[in-house]
Amino acid sequence: MNSLWLVIGSIVIFSIAYVTYGAWLAKQWGVDPARKTPAHTKGDGVDYVPAKAPVLLGHHFASIAGAGPIVGPIQAAIFGWVPVMLWIVIGGIFFGGVQDFSSLFASVRHDGKSIGEIIEANMGRRGKKLFAVFAWLTLLLVVAAFTNIVANTFVSVPEAASASVLFIILAIVFGFAVYRRGVPLGVGSIIGVALLFACIILGNIYPLVLSKNTWIALLMVYIFLASVTPVWILLQPRDYLNSFLLYAMIIGAIIGLVVYRPTVELAAFTGFTVNGQYLFPLLFVTVACGAISGFHALVGSGTSAKQIDNEADARIIGYGGMLIECVLAVVAIITAAYLTKDKLGELLKAGGPVNVFSDGIGVFMAQFGIPYTAGKSFVALAVSAFALTSLDTATRLARFIFQEFFENPAKETQSILTNRYVSTIITVLLGGWLAVGGYAKIWPIFGSANQLLAALALIAVAVWLKNTGRNYSMFTIPMTFMFIVTMSALILLTKANIAAKNPVLVVFPILLLILAVILAFEAFRILGSKNPAKPKVKA
Incomplete structure (x- = not known):
């Protein structure tokens, strides 16, 4: 089969889904372009700062992309390329896109607060506390995993390290020029x-x-400083500029595929059990960000919702951003699928999924004149830039959640733990401690916890929609399926870590399981009730 049809076909399907299903979701939920967003009503110049749609899409997309949609599909290719492609397309349209769009919109309607605050307003304070603990623990895993990914990339590709440092300096200059010196966005972008x-x-x-x-x-x-500084200084401009790297990489890969048109060599389907690993539930956990990711819900309800200029932008940023990431995931699986099984094994052994992806894009871009070595180095640099973006965004999100956990609206004087510097230091130190444990040990737990977080985010928004009299039927299958998938994966992971005698990696999954079961039980009880609770926040 010609791999060009895979990428063209998926882009057409995603475009149709955005125009039709995305518009239907916006209508069902009551997206209102005339309603003021938290970026305007709560603007503080630090976290609540309105951003134009292209800038915010750049921040949001660069933050959610990271290495997940690249690493996940390639790792899942052991089951064959067909199951991976089907899950990317179906999962992206009906699972991930719905979660990202709804989380962002629900947060906008809750003053830009996180999913935890949405849970408190619709399920009670205990639910918020439980979710905050779950989300914060998951973000610690994100910080640890992506710290390892970035550090390993900088060691293996020192050119990416120096370029990344220069990116940071450039972003600060760009931020001052656009936000404080009035340089037009178009001119500044060029x-x-x-x-x-x-x-x-x-x-x-x-x-x-x-x-x-x-x-x-x-x-x-770095992530400490990135977490506490105003978003317009570093977060918005760096993510916006970095997004052009990702766009260039995707466009370059697609042009290369149009010229090259490689044949798919990898087996379409290898079986339900491969090397002792089960397609269910591992496929749906491994593909991760390529189809649905709980981390996206935290980004949408953490940083993006505080910067959205108009509610109408939620569709392109939330739903559109997820579908663009799905295109990246499709390109990633093609970089594995066009190889023979032996060649894929060699590249994986030499440098893991990122090496497979970088090599494939380098080969594709070489078809229209870009030197292979330069193309591969560019891709490695782009991946490290996105991982760094996800890393500092995760730290900021963990800071938000930590502060919200200890906030008490009834008291005039708040605990020192609500201070953004204190909460960031605690997060950074614990994340760094886990990072020393190594990427390989942390990633399996991150994948399962991340997808379980997606299930909980879907449940939380569904409860809010029910309480406000809106249609939440589009959540029923995604939230139930993801909950079953991730609970199964965490049980298998716990069993494996017990056998391997890894006590820390046993405690984490068990704790996450307990928190998730309690939250899910409470949410499903509310969804099954004939008398919806009255939300504390205006719909």
């Missing part, structure tokens, strides 16, 4: 993107070589 690629060139000329432990320490300092 200059910024040109300088962005200049950073890549300089990075290749002056690679920054440091040890992994040194990079971990420096990353801890």
Whole structure:
């Protein structure tokens, strides 16, 4: 089969879904372009800062993309390319897109607060506390996993390290120019993107070589600063500029596929059990961000909802952003599917899924004149940039959730734990401690916890929609399926860690299981009730 049809067909399907299903969801939920958003009603110049749709889409997309939609589909390719493709398309349209769009919109209607606050307003304070603990523990795993990914990339590709440092400096200058000096976004974007690629060139000329432990320490300092500074200084501009790297990478890959048109060599389906791993539930956990991700719900209800300028933008940012990520996931599975089984094994052994992806895109772009080595280095740099974006966004989200957990609206004086510097330090130190444990050990728990978080986010928004008299039928199958999938995966993971005698990695899944079961039980009780509770926040 010609792999070009896979990418073209998926883009057509995603486009139709955005125009039809995305519009239907917006109508069902009552998206109102005339209603003021929290970015305007609660603007503080630090976290609540209105951003134009292209800028916010850049931040949101760069934050949710990370390495997940690349690593996940390639790892799941052991079951064959057909199951992976089907889950990316079906999951992205009816599961991930619905979760991302609804989480963002629900947060906008709750003053830009996190999913935990939405749970409190519709399920009670105990539910909020339980979810906050669950989400914060999951974000610690995100910080640990992505710290390892970025540090390993910087060690193996020192050119990416120096370019990333230059990106940060460029972002700060861009932020000041656009937000404080009135430089038009279009002009600033053209200059910024040109300088962005200049950073890549300089990075290749002056690679920054440091040890992994040194990079971990420096990353801890960086994410602390990124978490506490106003979003317009670093978060918005860096993510916006970085998104152009991702767009360029996807466009370059698609053009290369149009020219190259490689044949799919990987088996379409290899079986329900491969090397002792079961297609159910592992396929749906492993593909992760390529189809649905709980981390997306935290981004949408954590940083994006505080910056959205108009409710109408929620559709392109939430639903559209997820579908663009699905296209990236499709490209990722093609970089594995066009290879023979032996060649895929060699690349995986040499550098893991990112190496497979970088090699494939390098080959595709070489078809229209981009040198293979330059193309592969560019892709490696882009992946590290997105992982770094996800890392600092995760830290900021963990800070929000930590603060919300200890906030008491009834008291005039709040606990020191609500201070953004204190909450960030605690998060960074614990995340760094887990990071030392290694990416390979942390990733399996992150995948399962992340998908269970998606199930809980879907349940939380469904409860809010029911309480406000809106249609929530589109959540019934996704939330039930994801809950069953992730509970099954966590049970298998716990069993494996008990056999391997990994006490820390046993405690984490068990704790997450307990928290999730309690929350799900309460939510399903409310959804099954004939008398919906009256929400504390205006619908």
